[in-house]
Amino acid sequence: MFDNIDNILEYQKLDADARTIEVELSNTEERKKTRYCLQFLKDSEEKLKKMEQEAAELNAKYISFCELYEKNAALIAEYTLLVDKTIDDSELNYLSKKYADLSRTISGIERDVKNIVAEAEKINKQFEDYRAKLPSAKKQYAEAKDAFEELRKRREPEIIEIQRKKAELEKSIDSQILNVYKDLKKQEVKYPYLVKLEGTNRCGGCRMEMPMEKLSDLDKKGFIKCESCHRIIYKA
Numbered sequence: 001m002f003d004n005i006d007n008i009l010e011y012q013k014l015d016a017d018a019r020t021i022e023v024e025l026s027n028t029e030e031r032k033k034t035r036y037c038l039q040f041l042k043d044s045e046e047k048l049k050k051m052e053q054e055a056a057e058l059n060a061k062y063i064s065f066c067e068l069y070e071k072n073a074a075l076i077a078e079y080t081l082l083v084d085k086t087i088d089d090s091e092l093n094y095l096s097k098k099y100a101d102l103s104r105t106i107s108g109i110e111r112d113v114k115n116i117v118a119e120a121e122k123i124n125k126q127f128e129d130y131r132a133k134l135p136s137a138k139k140q141y142a143e144a145k146d147a148f149e150e151l152r153k154r155r156e157p158e159i160i161e162i163q164r165k166k167a168e169l170e171k172s173i174d175s176q177i178l179n180v181y182k183d184l185k186k187q188e189v190k191y192p193y194l195v196k197l198e199g200t201n202r203c204g205g206c207r208m209e210m211p212m213e214k215l216s217d218l219d220k221k222g223f224i225k226c227e228s229c230h231r232i233i234y235k236a
């Protein structure tokens with residue numbers, strides 16, 4: 001039978017105490033505000049980047065529409081010259097139809113350009129609004145961070161004391177079981193890592209029945225690992 005199970009149980013309790021402090025700190029208004037402010041800053045950065053991209057795309061679109069406009073305006077000038085020179089009726093009909101088509105195209109382009117300009121102005125305004133909010137958001141984040149840091153420092157002596165006690169206890173815990181314990185903790189197995197054998201053959205964590213050979217190991221070694229939840233099972 002494993003003789004220093006009490007020490008590792010005490011060790012586990014210290015881990016639970018440390019965890020409670022972490023959870024309490026994490027649930028404070030100061031921590032929540034820090035997280036909220038940071039998220040706001042991250043979101044803003046992303047939105048600003050997106051708006052910059054949109055503005056660049058609109059600008060490219062604007063330039064290509066302006067080029068298209070120039071091209072069509074030049075064509076219209078050409079047709080105007082041709083109309084002046086032509087005396088043939090059917091030719092004139094054809095040209096005036098072309099002229100009307102081009103005029104419509106140009107009106108369309110003008111409308112598109114106007115929309116692009118309006119859209120760009122809208123994005124520009126949003127961009128400026130966001131940028132204007134950034135300094136105060138950064139200040140709020142820094143303040144929240146400082147306030148949380150202050151809280152954390154206040155609890156630091158407790159954490160240091162827990163670590164000291166754990167280091168002290170480690171000396172009297174069998175290294176084999178301690179290593180298994182530490183592995184479980186690293187693997188983020190759900191607390192507690194050490195559970196009692198329930199009844200005669202069940203894991204106290206997940207209630208899975210353990211096979212006979214495992215149970216005889218438990219008698220020999222003092223602990224076994226649950227095959228299902230991987231926790232350390234010990235006998236009370």
Ligand SMILES: [Zn+2]
Pocket residue numbers: 203204205206207208226227228229230231
């Ligand atoms: Zn289990």
